[in-house]
Amino acid sequence: MSSLKELQDLVHEKFGIEASALDPGASMREKGFDSLALVEFLFVIEDRFGISMSDEDSNIDTLAQLSAVVDKLIAAKAA
Amino acid sequence: MNQVAVTGLGVVSPHGDDAQAMFAALMRAESTVQPIFPELPKPAAAALAPFDESRWFTKLQLAGVDRVSQLAVAAADLAMRDAGLGPDAPSDIDPERIGVFAGCGMGGAAALETAYRGGRVPPLTIPAFMPNAPASHVAMRHRVQGPVLTYSVACASSAVAIAEAAKAIQRGDVDLAIAGGSEALIVPGVVLAWQAMQTLASFKPGEAATAIRPFASDRSGFCLGEGAAFLVLESTERARRRGARSYARLSGWGISSDATHLTKPDAPGQARALRAALRQADLQPRDVGYCNAHGTATRIGDVVEHDALAAVWGSELDRLRVSSTKALHGHLLGAAGALEAVITVLALHRRQLPPNAHADAVDPACQLNLVRAADDSAASGVDAAISNSFAFGGTNAVLLFSRG
Numbered sequence: 001m002s003s004l005k006e007l008q009d010l011v012h013e014k015f016g017i018e019a020s021a022l023d024p025g026a027s028m029r030e031k032g033f034d035s036l037a038l039v040e041f042l043f044v045i046e047d048r049f050g051i052s053m054s055d056e057d058s059n060i061d062t063l064a065q066l067s068a069v070v071d072k073l074i075a076a077k078a079a
Numbered sequence: 080m081n082q083v084a085v086t087g088l089g090v091v092s093p094h095g096d097d098a099q100a101m102f103a104a105l106m107r108a109e110s111t112v113q114p115i116f117p118e119l120p121k122p123a124a125a126a127l128a129p130f131d132e133s134r135w136f137t138k139l140q141l142a143g144v145d146r147v148s149q150l151a152v153a154a155a156d157l158a159m160r161d162a163g164l165g166p167d168a169p170s171d172i173d174p175e176r177i178g179v180f181a182g183c184g185m186g187g188a189a190a191l192e193t194a195y196r197g198g199r200v201p202p203l204t205i206p207a208f209m210p211n212a213p214a215s216h217v218a219m220r221h222r223v224q225g226p227v228l229t230y231s232v233a234c235a236s237s238a239v240a241i242a243e244a245a246k247a248i249q250r251g252d253v254d255l256a257i258a259g260g261s262e263a264l265i266v267p268g269v270v271l272a273w274q275a276m277q278t279l280a281s282f283k284p285g286e287a288a289t290a291i292r293p294f295a296s297d298r299s300g301f302c303l304g305e306g307a308a309f310l311v312l313e314s315t316e317r318a319r320r321r322g323a324r325s326y327a328r329l330s331g332w333g334i335s336s337d338a339t340h341l342t343k344p345d346a347p348g349q350a351r352a353l354r355a356a357l358r359q360a361d362l363q364p365r366d367v368g369y370c371n372a373h374g375t376a377t378r379i380g381d382v383v384e385h386d387a388l389a390a391v392w393g394s395e396l397d398r399l400r401v402s403s404t405k406a407l408h409g410h411l412l413g414a415a416g417a418l419e420a421v422i423t424v425l426a427l428h429r430r431q432l433p434p435n436a437h438a439d440a441v442d443p444a445c446q447l448n449l450v451r452a453a454d455d456s457a458a459s460g461v462d463a464a465i466s467n468s469f470a471f472g473g474t475n476a477v478l479l480f481s482r483g
Contacts, residue, residue, distance in 0.1 A: 015137070015138045015139040016137060016139070017138075017139065032140075033139065034142075036142050036203055037139055039203065040142040040143060040202060040203055042202075043199070043201060043202050047199065
């Protein structure tokens with residue numbers, strides 16, 4: 001199951017941005033996420049899903065990309 | 080050499096974020112000191128600044144921004160708006176000729192406390208904590224590309240910052256300075272550390288509001304306060320040219336070092352700063368009608384400040400009206416000098432002197448002509464006023480403001 005919905009909920013909870021205002025394919029940076037906000041978001045994601053993301057994941061720019069990485073890490077954890 | 084005008088005032092203080100309303104509350108001797116952290120072994124009290132960060136930040140913008148920086152951004156923004164330089168105002172100022180001069184004693188205490196308190200350490204703890212973050216956030220908000228400097232000189236931090244900003248305006252290094260400071264360290268760990276230092280006021284249950292009693296026989300120290308205050312400084316010529324309102328001129332400043340003891344204040348050192356400020360403003364002691372005292376209500380500090388004022392004012396000491404407003408807003412440490420500078424400027428501008436509250440019986444060792452609540456007797460003749468800030472570490476800063 002895709003983590004996208006849960007990530008959208010997290011974005012709303014943490015940054016007050018509605019899912020409808022952030023297209024999964026849109027650049028998060030262009031929506032105002034600077035590198036620091038992204039780092040903080042990855043930290044929250046790690047806590048929520050019990051996964052560990054790599055430094056390279058902070059280069060991710062869309063929610064869809066982020067969701068794909070999270071899904072892979074969750075699957076690896078379950079395996 | 081340029082003269083320095085104060086054209087904007089902004090505060091986020093324990094008495095709220097409207098500088099004029101804050102001053103009015105001080106005139107009514109309203110204390111903001113209240114009990115905090117009931118879980119601590121020893122009773123604690125502090126003055127907290129009511130603050131709604133959503134007025135200045137989206138949730139996204141708050142990533143890695145400690146409260147100390149949030150307060151700074153808000154107070155600086157209010158000061159710029161007050162100076163007629165809000166975000167919508169047309170501006171002809173070269174960003175490279177604007178400076179931010181900010182005082183901060185500790186930095187982001189809440190960020191550090193969170194990191195120490197178990198669990199995973201948030202990745203933005205360092206940028207949130209670093210003491211120059213408030214100045215940088217103010218700079219980013221107003222696109223300031225000139226000097227963006229932080230002064231960490233304990234309780235004199237923001238008074239020193241304002242003096243340094245004034246020098247930059249005087250020399251023509253910058254055309255506009257956003258000068259002040261912020262402090263937000265009311266977290267359990269920091270309160271415990273201050274309690275261990277034995278400088279905080281003791282108080283009976285239900286009496287926190289009157290715990291700080293500057294210059295009183297029964298004084299026992301101060302309570303911590305939090306907040307931020309900024310002044311907009313520019314040359315009197317520039318202020319006149321753009322038709323800006325000038326609250327007062329910053330006509331003198333004196334900075335000295337005791338070089339005697341890390342924490343024990345020293346009257347000769349303080350007197351040197353007082354004399355330097357007078358000398359620069361080309362004024363005599365009798366020309367200064369009001370002193371917003373450092374007045375931390377510690378056993379030793381108030382006596383030493385009295386001695387320093389007495390040494391400089393001599394037989395004119397009784398002409399000088401004195402009050403420590405810390406009784407009402409607590410000790411803002413790195414932001415104290417800036418908040419009290421705003422209060423001093425407003426005292427001159429409004430010709431009203433805020434009272435020295437809670438000193439029913441004045442200590443004979445610090446007999447000063449204290450301003451009492453509802454006493455407006457001498458305010459009308461006050462054309463110049465000083466604000467004292469004396470720091471741990473031995474640095475003394477005196478700011479001297481003049482009407483007109």
